[in-house]
Amino acid sequence: MxxxxxxxxxxxxxxxxxxxxxxxxxxxxxQWDSRLFDILDAFEDFLTVRPEPPQEWSETYEKSGKKFDYHQVVLPQDFQDPYEDDLGNIRRLRNEFERTPSTMALEHELVSRNYFIFENGHAEPIPAPxxxxxxxxxxxxxxxxxxxxxxxxxxxxxxxxxxxxxxxxxxxxxxxxxxxxxxxxxxxxxxxxxxxxxxxxxxxxxxxxxxxxx
Incomplete structure (x- = not known):
């Protein structure tokens, strides 16, 4: 030994x-099962429906005296066009991977950066690679x-x-x-x-x- x-x-x-x-x-x-479009569907629903944030979240930021937008999605830098809103960037990302395979790294980043959407019950949990x-x-x-x-x-x-x-x-x-x-x-x-x-x-x-x- x-x-x-x-x-x-x-x-x-x-x-x-x-x-x-x-x-x-x-x-x-x-092979692995890509969930890219399920993830993007969840993001689009969140931004379109605009569900109420958890009470704890609202109370925390009300006490701070600052204004924060709960309804936003964070994308990797490579997929952020400053001239597009969140929905526009998500649609661009969807179009880009319509015929090109996604990657585990991309899907991991999408889920983990927007973990609150799933954690707060706004979408069904999706496994991140x-x-x-x-x-x-x-x-x-x-x-x-x-x-x-x-x-x-x-x-x-x-x-x-x-x-x-x-x-x-x-x-x-x-x-x-x-x-x-x-x-x-x-x-x-x-x-x-x-x-x-x-x-x-x-x-x-x-x-x-x-x-x-x-």
């Missing part, structure tokens, strides 16, 4: 990511000493079984990237990725999973 542990210690971050890349390549061949791997920079305490080679800025990436991914700030430029092929990010950012820490997905957090039995 001691010998096996020593062997594991000798596996570099680059080697672990290479092994993971091979696993993703195998997973990409498997679960990442195979989530990595992010280490959250250090103010008094924790920085180690050589540490990533000192906030960044993260979630990688899905179909090879799609969503990444943030890997280039230290505050940019979000939503893509179909993780290998491009792997090749470009392997030095950063090999120094990030593993994250476990948690139901309901911004990157969380909404399960069908929630």
């Amino acid at each position: 001691a010998e096996e542990n020593e062997e594991l210690k000798e596996i570099s971050g680059d080697e672990r990511l290479t092994n993971f890349l091979e696993l993703v390549t195998k997973q990409k061949a498997e 679960q990442p195979m791997l989530m990595l992010e920079s280490k959250d250090r305490d103010d008094d924790e000493e920085e180690q050589e080679g540490d990533i000192t800025w906030d960044c993260c990436i979630s990688i899905f079984p179909d090879g799609s991914y969503v990444a943030y700030n890997l280039d230290h430029d505050d940019e979000e990237t939503l893509g179909e092929d993780f290998k491009k990010e792997f090749d470009k950012h392997i030095d950063v990725l090999s120094r990030l820490q593993l994250v476990i997905p948690v139901e309901g957090r911004d990157y969380g999973i909404l399960r069908s039995d929630a």
Whole structure:
């Protein structure tokens, strides 16, 4: 057992990511059931019907003295046209994927960014595709000493079984990237990725999973 542990210690971050890349390549061949249009239907119904927000939500923001619009949908940056309203952007997204397969990363982002719509009972729960791997920079305490080679800025990436991914700030430029092929990010950012820490997905957090039995 001691010998096996020593062997594991000798596996570099680059080697672990290479092994993971091979696993993703195998997973990409498997089919999955897209729920993109169910998700978009739920969004359109929410924006059109404009259901009443939960009492707790209303009371919280009334006390703040600020005005907030409850009836909005958050889309990934790549699908936000500033000249369109939310319904217009959703229709554009629907048209774009009418003949092109969706990705797990896109559907995960749509559900997780708008989790409140499902959590507050405005639509039936829809499962968000679960990442195979989530990595992010280490959250250090103010008094924790920085180690050589540490990533000192906030960044993260979630990688899905179909090879799609969503990444943030890997280039230290505050940019979000939503893509179909993780290998491009792997090749470009392997030095950063090999120094990030593993994250476990948690139901309901911004990157969380909404399960069908929630």
